[in-house]
Amino acid sequence: MADYSKQQQEYVKLERILKELPWYIEEFIDYKRRRLSASSLLNYCHDHKIFFNWLITEGIYEGNIKDVPLESLEKLTVQQIEGFLSFLCYQLGNKEITVNRKLSALKSLFHYLQNIAENDNLTPYLQRNVMAKVEFNEINDNLETVANKMEGNILTGDDYEKFRLFIAYDYGQNNKDNKKIHNFYLLNMERDTAIVSFILGSGLRLSEITNLNISDIDFNKCLVRVMRKGNKEQFVYFSKQAMIDLEQYLKIRETKYKVSKNTKALFISAPMGPKGTTRRMTARAVEKMIEKYAKAYGKPSLTVHKLRHSFATRYHNQINDVPKLRRQLGHSSIQTTMIYTHIKNEDLKEAVDEMDFPKDE
DSSP, X not given: OOOOOHHHHHHHHHHHHHTTSOHHHHHHHHHHTTTSOHHHHHHHHHHHHHHHHHHHHTTSSOSOGGGOOHHHHHTOOHHHHHHHHHIIIIISOOOHHHHHHHHHHHHHHHHIIIIIOBOTTSOBSOSOOGGGGOOOOOOOOOHHHHHHHHHTTSOOTTHHHHHHHIIIIIHHHHTTTOHHHHHHHHHHHHHHHHHHHHHHTXXXXXXXXXXXXXXGEEXXXXXXXXXXXXXXXXXXXXXXXXXXXXXXHHHHHHHHHTOXXXXXXXSBOOOBTTTTBOOBXXXXXXXXXXXXXXXXXXXXXXXXXXXXXXXXXXXXXXXXXXXXXHHHHTOSOHHHHGGGGSSOOHHHHHHHHHTTSOOOO
C-alpha cells in the first residue's frame, strides 16, 4: 500500500470539502496555502461549513451551501452574527476559546473578501465587512489560573517514569488473564512505549508524532526533524530514554507489522482487514491508545496534549529557560510558553511554608 503522509491525506479531504463550499472559499484557501498547513486549511473549511449550514438553517439564505452568494454575506447584521456565536456556544456546546477560533476563521475570510480579493474591475468582493464589528469573547483565565487547572491533569514527579513503565510492562501483567487484550498488547507494546516515551521526551504535538518518517530521526544526535505549524521545518532534541525505546520498537517494526523497508512512516498501525495491510498510525489511533493506558493507570484525564504539557513542565523545572522551551515546543508566542512558569514550584512552596515556622535564632 502506498505510504501517503497525513498531510497528503488531509489535502485530499480538503479538496473534497471545498467542492461543497462556495467558489470564493476555494479562492481564500488558495490564498492561504503558502502560509498554512493542510490541517489548518482543513480546519478553516470545517468552521466555514458550520457557518454556511447555519445561514441556511436560519433562513438567511435559501438554497445549497455551494450557492451562497457574496451578497448574502454583505447584508449580514451584527445581531445575526451574535446569533451564530450564541448557536456555537449554547447549541453546539463550544467553549469560549473554541468560539473565538471559529470567529477568527470567519474574520480571516471576510478580511480577505474585503481587502485582498478583487473583481475584474479592481473592486473588492465585499464593500461591507460585518465581522470587523464583532469582538472576540474575553477569556478571563490568567496564566496562573490556566496553570493551576493543568497541574492536576499532567504527570509530575515519579508518575513521569511510572507511566512509561506501566505501558512497557505493568499493563501486560495486569491483563495477562485476558487473552485477547494481552495478545493485542504484546503486539503493540514496543510501539506504544516508544510513542509515549517520545512525547514525554520531546514534547512533540500529536500531528508531529503521527507525521514522522524514519528518515526524520538522527540516531547519533537524538534529533528529530518536524514540520511545525505553518509548514516550518525544525530540528528538535529528544531524550536518551526515548531513543532507547524507539530503537526497541524499530527492532520489531518490520516483522510485527509486516512492512517493507520502503515504508517511510515511523509509527505503524497493526495489520487490518483480510489482506492484513498496514498503514501510518492516525492521530485518532494514538489518542485512543493513550486513553486506554491512562484509564488503566488511574489517570483517565491524561491525553496526548497533557503528556506534552508534562514534558514542558518537567523541562521548565529542570532547565528554567523559557526561550529554549518555546523553541522546543514550537510556540509562536512566548506568552503560551509562560504558562509553565506558573505551575507550582515545590521548592517555592516549601520555602513559603517555612515562613510559618521560623527556625530558632
